[in-house]
Amino acid sequence: MLIVVDQMRADYVERFRGDWTAGLKRLTTDGAWFSNAAFPYLGTYTCPGHATVSTGAFPHLHGIMQNTWWDRGTRRTIACTDDQTTTTLLYPSGTEPGASASRLLLQTFADQLRAQRPGARVATVALKERSAIMLAGHGGDAVTWMDENYEHWQTSTAFTPQRVPAVEALLAANPVDADFGRTWNRRLPAERYTTADDGEGETAPRGWTAVFPHVLNGDNDKTPDRDFRGQWARSPFADAYVGRFAAAVADSLQFGRDDSTDFLGISFSTPDLVGHAFGPGSQEVQDIYAHLDGTIGALLDGFDALIGRDRYVVALTADHGVSLLPEKSAMTSPDAGRVSTARIAEQLERAAQAAAAGPGAFIARVNGSDVYFTDGALERLTKRPGAFNAVVAALESQPGIARVFRPEQLRDGANSSDALLRAAALSYVPRASGDLVFALKPGWVSIASGTTHGTANIDDQRVPVILMGPGIRPGEYREPATPADIAPTLASLAGINLARVEGRPLDAALSSKP
Numbered sequence: 001m002l003i004v005v006d007q008m009r010a011d012y013v014e015r016f017r018g019d020w021t022a023g024l025k026r027l028t029t030d031g032a033w034f035s036n037a038a039f040p041y042l043g044t045y046t047c048p049g050h051a052t053v054s055t056g057a058f059p060h061l062h063g064i065m066q067n068t069w070w071d072r073g074t075r076r077t078i079a080c081t082d083d084q085t086t087t088t089l090l091y092p093s094g095t096e097p098g099a100s101a102s103r104l105l106l107q108t109f110a111d112q113l114r115a116q117r118p119g120a121r122v123a124t125v126a127l128k129e130r131s132a133i134m135l136a137g138h139g140g141d142a143v144t145w146m147d148e149n150y151e152h153w154q155t156s157t158a159f160t161p162q163r164v165p166a167v168e169a170l171l172a173a174n175p176v177d178a179d180f181g182r183t184w185n186r187r188l189p190a191e192r193y194t195t196a197d198d199g200e201g202e203t204a205p206r207g208w209t210a211v212f213p214h215v216l217n218g219d220n221d222k223t224p225d226r227d228f229r230g231q232w233a234r235s236p237f238a239d240a241y242v243g244r245f246a247a248a249v250a251d252s253l254q255f256g257r258d259d260s261t262d263f264l265g266i267s268f269s270t271p272d273l274v275g276h277a278f279g280p281g282s283q284e285v286q287d288i289y290a291h292l293d294g295t296i297g298a299l300l301d302g303f304d305a306l307i308g309r310d311r312y313v314v315a316l317t318a319d320h321g322v323s324l325l326p327e328k329s330a331m332t333s334p335d336a337g338r339v340s341t342a343r344i345a346e347q348l349e350r351a352a353q354a355a356a357a358g359p360g361a362f363i364a365r366v367n368g369s370d371v372y373f374t375d376g377a378l379e380r381l382t383k384r385p386g387a388f389n390a391v392v393a394a395l396e397s398q399p400g401i402a403r404v405f406r407p408e409q410l411r412d413g414a415n416s417s418d419a420l421l422r423a424a425a426l427s428y429v430p431r432a433s434g435d436l437v438f439a440l441k442p443g444w445v446s447i448a449s450g451t452t453h454g455t456a457n458i459d460d461q462r463v464p465v466i467l468m469g470p471g472i473r474p475g476e477y478r479e480p481a482t483p484a485d486i487a488p489t490l491a492s493l494a495g496i497n498l499a500r501v502e503g504r505p506l507d508a509a510l511s512s513k514p
Helices: 011-019 023-030 046-055 109-116 129-136 165-173 226-233 236-252 270-278 283-306 341-356 377-383 387-396 407-411 419-426 483-494
Strands: 002-005 032-034 068-071 076-079 082-090 095-099 122-126 142-146 153-156 263-268 314-318 363-367 370-373 401-405 436-440 465-468 475-477
Touching: 002 046, 002 129, 011 023, 011 283, 023 283, 023 465, 046 109, 046 129, 046 483, 068 363, 068 370, 095 153, 109 122, 109 263, 109 483, 122 129, 122 236, 129 142, 129 263, 142 165, 142 236, 153 165, 165 236, 226 236, 236 263, 236 270, 236 283, 263 283, 270 283, 314 483, 341 363, 341 370, 341 377, 341 387, 370 377, 377 387, 387 401, 387 436, 401 407, 401 419, 407 419, 419 436, 465 483
Parallel strands: 002 263, 002 314, 032 475, 122 142, 122 263
Antiparallel strands: 032 465, 068 076, 082 095, 082 153, 142 153, 314 465, 363 370, 370 436, 401 436
16 A cells, blocks of 8 residues: 655644644654754655656656646647657546556556566546556546546546446545535644634635635535545545545455555645645644544555555655745745746746847746746857856746756756756756756745645655554654655565666665565
């Protein structure tokens, strides 16, 4: 079982551990907790994070460098899972444009398990398409996620020619709309919360305030609507649904009933949605983890009964951390704020036109930390002495920018002793990355409200890595680790081989193979 908690900072274990009594408590007590784990790269986003965890390699090898990027061929922004050769199948009916892991250049642990262990079953569940798909890889028996409006559960013809009957039956019997009208109350006693309920910079979703309780009643108090589904996804009821659904799918597919090794991948997306809106210092984030503790506890208890307490291995990590709200960072550092990628694009366009002494569009898109030039723009800039350097200087002068990197630096920088250059190089994919890549200073985020991630700063890079089960020696381990170590460790336990991994088995925690 591989659990990815979307947007779980490493310090949450230290800060919230005293709140936990169930699943997260069991993992940190009975498992091997690597407390000094971090992603070493710049593009700390959901899609590359899940791809790194599942393949054991970093973006420069597996090819997924952000959630989206500018596609030079089609001249549009594409998602990491876009695949027009497949069809998305909605439950209970309907179709949409397809999605798959076709842009993932490596095989995942689940892919290799299916290839090397005949009869192995693979299921993944998440609210987010990119999470479920990247955990599975290029195949799977039941790969299930929700659309962006949280209205329909989905799968893809990349995994199955038709809707999976077991999934279809489970969803029909357990509608999300059953949670309409429920209230998210704080799970813990009031004295457990160390921050204000309505902190500065918090941005509640439509229909809610920044103060508890949060009622899931949508826009009209009468029927489930789009606002209700947005609230539901940002409530502990969504995580609880994903946990119950994952366990039911594993049961329906007969996980653990024979000698094969099966794989269940679960991504809990709600902590990310809550964290973006309320920030890592909020009562909502502390409380969502208290609820998640119960959800994971129920999940593990269910597997104890279904399979046997000593017959499965659990790995838990996160796809990225998250930065503080800039308003919070400004309390301790005057150099904090918000970066507008639209403003950066405007500033660079003006600089390029002035330097090249001619009109015309030079900047195609600024996406995340990547700057893309229009067709022919680089040639125009390099023909005029100093013009390209002037554009680089304009980018370097923008508030919040720490460093700017050129492709020639990034192609050979993966082994650099310069930590920030190495981080950018490990996220650099020539076919997808920008013509310039920039890194933000600590305390700066590229979002207009709330907070986000996607930098090489420690708040975004540090995440927990926890293993539990037969063959795992419990305890806290301080040695450096990365989430890329999880797939090689699981492969070692399962007795299979992975190709082109950059992670390593976490041998310090391996007592023996189960």
